Amino acid sequence: MLSASKHLISKTIVQVPPSLHLNRVLGNRLYSSYYNPNSQHEFSDPRQDKTVHVMHSRGVNVLHDPLLSKGTAFDLAERERLSIRGLVPPRCQAMDKQLLRVKRNLDACETPLSKFVFLAALHDRNETLYYKLLMEHLEELAGIIYTPTVGLASQMSHSIYRRSRGMYFSSQDRGQMSAMVYNWPHDKVDVIVVTDGSRVLGLGDLGANGMQIPIGKLSLYVAAGGIRPRAVLPVVLDVGTNNQELLNDPLYLGMSHPRLEGDDYYSFVDEWVTAITSRWPDTLIQFEDFKYPHAYNLLSKYRNRITCFNDDIQSTSSITLAGILASLKSRGRSQEDLSKETIICVGAGSAGVGVCEGIIDCMVAQGRVKTREEAYSRIYMLDQYGLLGNPTTLDDDDENPCSYQYKPRSTPLDDRQHAYVKKDLRDQMTLEQLVKIVKPTVLLGLTGIRGVFSEESIREMSKHQEKPVIFPLSNPDTHAECTAEEAFKWTDGRAIFASGSPFKDVLLPNGKTGKTNQCNNSYSFPGLGLGITVSRASRVTQSMFLETARTIANMATPEQLKEGILFPGVSQLREVALNVGTRVCEVAFEEGVATAVLEKGEILSEVVRNSAYQPEYVPLVYHPGYNF
Numbered sequence: 001m002l003s004a005s006k007h008l009i010s011k012t013i014v015q016v017p018p019s020l021h022l023n024r025v026l027g028n029r030l031y032s033s034y035y036n037p038n039s040q041h042e043f044s045d046p047r048q049d050k051t052v053h054v055m056h057s058r059g060v061n062v063l064h065d066p067l068l069s070k071g072t073a074f075d076l077a078e079r080e081r082l083s084i085r086g087l088v089p090p091r092c093q094a095m096d097k098q099l100l101r102v103k104r105n106l107d108a109c110e111t112p113l114s115k116f117v118f119l120a121a122l123h124d125r126n127e128t129l130y131y132k133l134l135m136e137h138l139e140e141l142a143g144i145i146y147t148p149t150v151g152l153a154s155q156m157s158h159s160i161y162r163r164s165r166g167m168y169f170s171s172q173d174r175g176q177m178s179a180m181v182y183n184w185p186h187d188k189v190d191v192i193v194v195t196d197g198s199r200v201l202g203l204g205d206l207g208a209n210g211m212q213i214p215i216g217k218l219s220l221y222v223a224a225g226g227i228r229p230r231a232v233l234p235v236v237l238d239v240g241t242n243n244q245e246l247l248n249d250p251l252y253l254g255m256s257h258p259r260l261e262g263d264d265y266y267s268f269v270d271e272w273v274t275a276i277t278s279r280w281p282d283t284l285i286q287f288e289d290f291k292y293p294h295a296y297n298l299l300s301k302y303r304n305r306i307t308c309f310n311d312d313i314q315s316t317s318s319i320t321l322a323g324i325l326a327s328l329k330s331r332g333r334s335q336e337d338l339s340k341e342t343i344i345c346v347g348a349g350s351a352g353v354g355v356c357e358g359i360i361d362c363m364v365a366q367g368r369v370k371t372r373e374e375a376y377s378r379i380y381m382l383d384q385y386g387l388l389g390n391p392t393t394l395d396d397d398d399e400n401p402c403s404y405q406y407k408p409r410s411t412p413l414d415d416r417q418h419a420y421v422k423k424d425l426r427d428q429m430t431l432e433q434l435v436k437i438v439k440p441t442v443l444l445g446l447t448g449i450r451g452v453f454s455e456e457s458i459r460e461m462s463k464h465q466e467k468p469v470i471f472p473l474s475n476p477d478t479h480a481e482c483t484a485e486e487a488f489k490w491t492d493g494r495a496i497f498a499s500g501s502p503f504k505d506v507l508l509p510n511g512k513t514g515k516t517n518q519c520n521n522s523y524s525f526p527g528l529g530l531g532i533t534v535s536r537a538s539r540v541t542q543s544m545f546l547e548t549a550r551t552i553a554n555m556a557t558p559e560q561l562k563e564g565i566l567f568p569g570v571s572q573l574r575e576v577a578l579n580v581g582t583r584v585c586e587v588a589f590e591e592g593v594a595t596a597v598l599e600k601g602e603i604l605s606e607v608v609r610n611s612a613y614q615p616e617y618v619p620l621v622y623h624p625g626y627n628f
């Protein structure tokens with residue numbers, strides 16, 4: 001294994017004529033970029049020995065550009081330089097006063113949705129202040145800009161629409177995408193989060209309204225992962241929607257036709273990928289909230305061709321595996337005991353299958369199972385019909401034929417799901433029946449359906465486990481398979497609990513507190529993105545996800561684990577991302593996919609830390625033809 005302290009990364013500058021190139025500063029890394037008079041850059045000015053932001057715009061263009069604006073914080077000299085004197089109130093206010101104002105106004109908003117709208121407006125006015133506020137109140141605000149409130153905001157997106165953010169590529173743009181990508185004003189894009197809005201959280205098809213999800217994810221990429229705000233791009237692929245309510249709504253902003261399917265769909269995505277990678281060949285693409293099986297098909301098609309991953313499949317697997325590994329320690333066992341666990345996963349879609357594949361990878365990597373098939377035998381999977389079991393064990397005089405209704409699946413199981421079929425158990429057995437038979441240690445919910453973890457199933461599970469591990473992972477909270485209160489009540493307070501969206505800790509009848517954890521891919525993707533960006537990895541490898549899980553699984557202290565706390569709190573997401581980012585960077589070098597150059601003199605963890613964006617105002621300089 002590569003040790004962080006041994007590895008060094010260079011401050012390489014591509015040698016090109018100075019008139020064509022400028023050295024861009026990202027933390028302590030120097031990039032080279034083509035000079036583009038329409039874009040703005042952060043430069044380290046060797047003559048001034050400080051970072052300044054040199055732009056080719058001024059006046060209201062600066063004031064109204066959320067990436068540049070400081071609102072009331074422009075000092076007098078800057079107002080003069082940028083021709084904005086008189087365009088803002090006279091007093092120059094430092095950021096701490098601005099923060100006071102925005103926090104007061106935010107607190108005055110009465111509903112989560114109104115807070116969401118307020119924060120979106122701040123994001124659109126002044127990104128530096130937005131990220132400062134977000135980072136200072138991450139625990140509180142993650143629940144607004146991300147799940148659960150982002151779910152409601154997505155459902156209401158066409159009603160609360162104020163101003164566009166990101167890019168939309170729709171069915172009417174076919175043949176145009178390679179030109180369209182140049183409409184985006186930034187030459188450097190480090191991370192793209194793209195959705196087709198077909199399965200937004202557990203809320204189903206929300207079409208173009210799905211844009212709120214990439215925006216929310218990328219806010220966490222910046223706040224937690226330290227990616228620069230100007231280097232992120234949220235994208236919706238509007239291939240239509242099958243959501244009739246949206247299609248009937250006169251305010252809906254997406255294309256008004258049913259979803260493209262089959263070859264039309266895949267060739268559409270292909271045109272988009274080609275266009276994106278022609279302008280930004282090194283960008284990381286995160287596929288988000290694509291329905292099954294498109295999610296898997298796109299991942300299989302592109303994972304070995306471009307720098308990409310699927311968040312719901314892969315980074316969800318990292319954090320869930322981390323949760324299970326940490327729970328082993330919390331139960332006084334070794335992480336190496338993973339293959340002795342009996343796991344039930346309810347939900348056989350992208351997230352369910354992705355999570356289980358991650359667990360299996362880990363069992364195999366630990367070497368405690370002889371074959372992958374043996375690892376599969378440790379996991380029982382259910383879909384909406386019930387257990388993935390053996391239909392041939394059903395017969396007419398089944399001893400309890402009315403215990404469930406057997407319905408042929410509308411779509412047959414595919415190979416990925418088929419690997420979990422249990423030949424010795426009846427197909428479509430209910431969760432309650434299965435729990436009685438297999439006595440699971442871990443119960444995972446990835447269905448998007450509230451109430452799937454019934455009282456009967458959890459009470460039965462807790463008869464056999466001292467500390468039942470119960471993870472209702474579906475989002476938003478209204479779609480979680482059970483609530484924290486239910487989990488603790490039905491296990492007499494003994495559950496180790498983690499949910500996709502945040503739940504408050506639960507006061508138990510004995511006066512103790514049932515600790516809740518948030519097990520959401522927001523713990524994994526920001527660090528993955530940071531590590532991939534800093535190492536400039538050309539591919540996202542499977543070991544990056546396993547190592548992400550291992551890194552996060554080892555972050556809780558023994559005292560926290562004893563209390564049932566599995567991860568650092570959401571307020572610590574930046575720290576989690578820095579640790580994950582460092583490990584992902586190491587993996588990128590170990591596996592030979594890093595394209596950044598290693599050199600003596602710098603420590604990888606420090607490079608990662610220094611590369612992470614900090615929301616501070618930097619001096620702005622107007623210069624129509626600035627050159628070193």
Ligand SMILES: NC(=O)C1=CN([C@@H]2O[C@H](COP(=O)(O)OP(=O)(O)OC[C@H]3O[C@@H](n4cnc5c(N)ncnc54)[C@H](O)[C@@H]3O)[C@@H](O)[C@H]2O)C=CC1
Binds near residue numbers: 474
């Ligand atoms: N905590 C986290 O970080 C993440 C959570 N999720 C959540 O997982 C959920 C599922 O996402 P995907 O797998 O992408 O969706 P999907 O639509 O691909 O899969 C859903 C699965 O649930 C099954 N299902 C539906 N109703 C059921 C029922 N009553 N009983 C048992 N199974 C049932 C379906 O048959 C299907 O296999 C969503 O709610 C999403 O929010 C997804 C990614 C990350």
Ligand SMILES: CC(=O)C(=O)O
Binds near residue numbers: 200289
């Ligand atoms: C968290 C997430 O990615 C989801 O629920 O889809």
Ligand SMILES: [Mg+2]
Binds near residue numbers: 311
């Ligand atoms: Mg998702």
